[in-house]
Amino acid sequence: MSQILKDYLNTQLTELKDNGLYNEIDVVEGENGPVISIDGQELINLSSNNYLGLATDEDLKQAAKEAVDSHGVGAGAVRTINGTLDLHKELEDTLAEFKGTEAVIAFTSGFNANQGAIPAIMKKGDAILSDELNHASIIDGCRLSGAKIIRVNHSDMDDLRKKAKEATESGEYNKVMFITDGVFSMDGDVALLPEIVEIAKEFDLITYVDDAHGSGVMGKGAGTVKHFGLEKEVDMQMGTLSKAIGVVGGYVAGSQELIDYLKVAGRPFLFSTALTPADTKAITEAVRKIMASTELHDKLWENGDYLKAGLKNLGFDIGHSETPITPVIIGEEKLTQEFSKRLKEEGVYAKSIVFPTVPRGTGRVRNMPTAAHTKEMLDDALKIYEKVGKELGII
Numbered sequence: 001m002s003q004i005l006k007d008y009l010n011t012q013l014t015e016l017k018d019n020g021l022y023n024e025i026d027v028v029e030g031e032n033g034p035v036i037s038i039d040g041q042e043l044i045n046l047s048s049n050n051y052l053g054l055a056t057d058e059d060l061k062q063a064a065k066e067a068v069d070s071h072g073v074g075a076g077a078v079r080t081i082n083g084t085l086d087l088h089k090e091l092e093d094t095l096a097e098f099k100g101t102e103a104v105i106a107f108t109s110g111f112n113a114n115q116g117a118i119p120a121i122m123k124k125g126d127a128i129l130s131d132e133l134n135h136a137s138i139i140d141g142c143r144l145s146g147a148k149i150i151r152v153n154h155s156d157m158d159d160l161r162k163k164a165k166e167a168t169e170s171g172e173y174n175k176v177m178f179i180t181d182g183v184f185s186m187d188g189d190v191a192l193l194p195e196i197v198e199i200a201k202e203f204d205l206i207t208y209v210d211d212a213h214g215s216g217v218m219g220k221g222a223g224t225v226k227h228f229g230l231e232k233e234v235d236m237q238m239g240t241l242s243k244a245i246g247v248v249g250g251y252v253a254g255s256q257e258l259i260d261y262l263k264v265a266g267r268p269f270l271f272s273t274a275l276t277p278a279d280t281k282a283i284t285e286a287v288r289k290i291m292a293s294t295e296l297h298d299k300l301w302e303n304g305d306y307l308k309a310g311l312k313n314l315g316f317d318i319g320h321s322e323t324p325i326t327p328v329i330i331g332e333e334k335l336t337q338e339f340s341k342r343l344k345e346e347g348v349y350a351k352s353i354v355f356p357t358v359p360r361g362t363g364r365v366r367n368m369p370t371a372a373h374t375k376e377m378l379d380d381a382l383k384i385y386e387k388v389g390k391e392l393g394i395i
């Protein structure tokens with residue numbers, strides 16, 4: 001091993017560990033459902049993004065098995081060479097119907113979708129107005145584009161209007177985009193899309209909404225953009241197939257011209273092998289299920305509301321979430337980590353989220369109830385929350 005590499009890794013790892021920022025990754029034994037097993041211990045799982053419980057759904061498993069039988073295990077190539085299977089076309093047509101747009105392009109992950117779509121449209125000489133709480137994959141996609149990045153205060157419409165006006169009137173930029181999460185994953189708040197669309201119209205901004213945490217959750221399942229009825233107004237709707245949809249992959253939905261162009265200009269689409277047949281068929285099944293019935297969506301919200309009310313009644317600070325994402329805000333980083341650790345020892349798996357993922361002093365334990373949780377599981381979790389909260393003097 002190179003000595004320089006060895007020294008570099010040692011320095012980095014030591015520094016991270018000294019600052020309490022090194023993350024030991026737990027191994028989940030078996031499926032990632034509402035109850036999981038780690039080191040032989042059964043835990044009520046409030047840490048997944050598996051909102052609708054589809055990651056372990058029997059119909060999706062069956063769809064994946066059938067696809068393996070009919071199409072094998074791999075797509076064989078990137079989409080543009082000969083990796084576009086009939087299953088991929090079926091998926092993209094189904095997603096377009098789901099999103100209410102003319103067309104969709106699928107990528108192998110949501111991260112990839114942002115790496116592909118943002119730099120395909122935005123270039124050096126352009127400007128991107130970006131909400132300060134946007135996801136890391138958006139930030140990286142913006143950096144990769146070479147466009148000027150202008151941070152906008154979180155959900156601050158006056159700041160957006162001011163910066164949109166400055167950027168467009170300066171004459172310095174060829175195009176200006178505003179990019180935002182639809183649902184912000186750390187606080188569970190929703191982007192102010194009607195106001196955003198108004199401002200975008202006034203200054204002819206390109207609008208891009210990353211709805212990773214909105215699909216399956218908002219708009220009776222179809223996402224935040226459809227929740228506000230803005231499918232025709234938002235230019236680019238990006239989403240992931242790994243959270244509420246339960247599998248893996250990402251996509252961008254929009255006009256036919258947009259998708260035609262991304263299929264020739266989105267680099268991860270051009271240079272990374274297509275989704276596997278099993279994934280593709282399972283995703284299509286998931287989307288059809290969500291379109292056919294709101295049962296899972298309704299259960300998710302019922303569970304989310306139940307957990308929120310329970311935690312609030314116990315005296316916890318649950319922030320201002322408008323979705324099932326339920327942060328319990330503790331504040332101090334060390335106490336937040338201790339709280340999460342004690343919850344785990346007592347049987348609840350809810351991860352601590354601290355600086356730099358969230359601002360200093362706003363450490364929290366984030367809870368993601370799903371449609372697969374039962375009332376009994378949530379009641380057990382609340383009892384454990386009460387015990388640990390009192391023990392650590394938080395409530």
Ligand SMILES: *Cc1c(COP(=O)(O)O)cnc(C)c1O
Pocket residue numbers: 109110111112114135137138181185210211212213240241242248249250
């Ligand atoms: C999770 C997430 C992504 C990445 O999606 P993957 O499919 O997991 O790669 C992108 N954007 C946001 C806002 C996310 O929360």
